[in-house]
């Protein structure tokens with residue numbers, strides 16, 4: 279079979295700030311283009327497709343191939359590669375970009391440039407992508423396309439006056455975007471005869487096909503029977519099938535050659551062997567070196583996940599194992615807590631990632647979970663020279679053994695209208711931010727640059743930012759490194775017993791206030807018992823705050839004496855149901871949601 283004509287391929291992605299219309303535009307592009315080239319339609323590809331159709335798979339793919347018949351009468355193959363929009367997934371964004379030759383920058387005609395617009399453009403330019411802007415949502419009454427075009431030119435330096443002005447929602451002028459893809463995004467190059475060199479930008483597990491790898495072939499070609507090697511892990515397998523993804527289905531093809539984007543299946547059992555960012559080569563004729571940029575992703579945020587019903591520990595483990603197949607950046611290992619029993623310490627890229635996993639466990643695997651407060655990874659330098667990466671506050675060594683501690687710090691960029699600059703600077707200062715720089719941008723906005731400790735932003739920083747700027751501020755960050763800090767472990771004692779799952783690490787200057795707030799919060803969360811319950815916060819054995827839950831003597835049945843028995847039963851049932859959501863610590867019952875209290879300390 280003839281090698282694919284590279285000049286007719288366009289590999290690109292869409293980048294945008296959240297909500298500027300990336301997904302809507304992607305849907306519109308897919309809708310306005312076809313599935314197969316006229317030549318492919320005549321071949322037997324369709325038979326294979328029916329098979330897929332029978333299985334009724336609906337997988338959201340990271341890469342969709344469509345065919346566009348351009349105004350010049352030629353057919354172009356578009357590979358639209360999805361990029362995650364959230365800062366948690368910066369590394370993944372970077373991998374997706376590395377698979378592209380160009381990017382469409384979508385900017386909302388009413389909002390203009392925002393923090394993630396900039397962050398994504400810089401990432402795209404770092405990867406030498408050709409970036410062209412599109413001004414979206416021109417149908418909105420508040421749209422200011424001329425103003426936004428100026429802004430794009432001034433702030434980013436991209437030519438924007440001929441930028442398509444579209445409504446991804448109504449389809450207005452989206453055709454211009456399709457033409458711009460053909461004319462502005464370069465065709466791929468690469469030698470189909472050279473040794474295979476392909477970048478893995480995503481992989482997923484399908485119970486029918488096994489591991490499916492999405493890749494961009496840079497050099498050489500790959501087809502059924504090729505023995506491939508993953509250069510970072512060394513895993514080797516024979517290719518079972520190659521193809522691409524279009525209109526919700528996997529469409530097998532004969533081979534993938536230089537410039538093409540598609541999928542490979544091989545009898546790989548373990549998704550861990552196929553790491554995003556790794557390079558695939560031909561085991562029998564390997565390329566000299568891997569493509570640049572492979573880096574192991576490290577979780578930034580850890581928390582404990584426990585089954586609400588201890589008997590479901592094994593179910594939780596199975597579910598985590600399955601999720602990990604799809605998501606190499608999810609980390610977990612068994613841990614035990616005195617308060618919560620058997621569970622897992624899990625690592626995530628960020629809070630959003632944590633929420634996604636938590637929701638999937640609850641929805642897809644029907645698990646009821648208790649989650650402990652998320653924590654960043656602290657680095658402890660011990661007096662004996664040992665260095666510990668601390669992912670669980672309970673494992674903190676005795677302070678007398680610690681020389682000093684470090685915490686992760688990020689460089690953050692916050693875009694805000696000038697009237698809110700003061701409010702946002704105050705917020706950053708409260709969060710121990712170190713001011714770096716301000717850039718004023720035409721149109722009354724400023725880009726503030728701060729270094730901030732990660733642990734000050736993972737919980738509710740984004741919400742605080744929004745509320746103090748009436749929704750106008752936008753935010754982006756990347757990990758800068760570790761810096762020395764005065765940190766202490768704050769313990770919580772309930773009825774004089776330390777509750778390990780409630781301990782957290784905190785900046786020493788904030789310990790008193792956070793301890794006080796935590797006690798107040800827990801006082802609200804813990805129901806009254808037949809006895810008085812002291813709630814105390816302590817640092818290094820010294821009590822720094824205290825609240826008391828008063829005793830009560832309430833018999834739930836008292837309310838309905840004389841009532842009929844079924845009503846009594848109902849009440850008792852309800853109480854039993856309520857108990858399931860409680861954790862027994864000593865002789866105190868703590869509601870499960872109390873374990874997340876630390877997250878809500880800043881809510882006024």
Ligand SMILES: Nc1nc2c(ncn2[C@@H]2O[C@H](COP(=O)(O)OP(=O)(O)OP(=O)(O)O)[C@@H](O)[C@H]2O)c(=O)[nH]1
Pocket residue numbers: 294295296297298299300301302303363414415416417418444445446447448
């Ligand atoms: N009026 C108008 N609304 C639009 C247009 N394009 C997108 N929207 C709306 O804007 C919102 C965000 O659009 P999405 O396509 O989900 O934005 P996104 O950038 O993919 O957002 P994330 O998926 O959160 O990153 C949705 O409610 C869309 O319906 C448009 O051209 N005009």
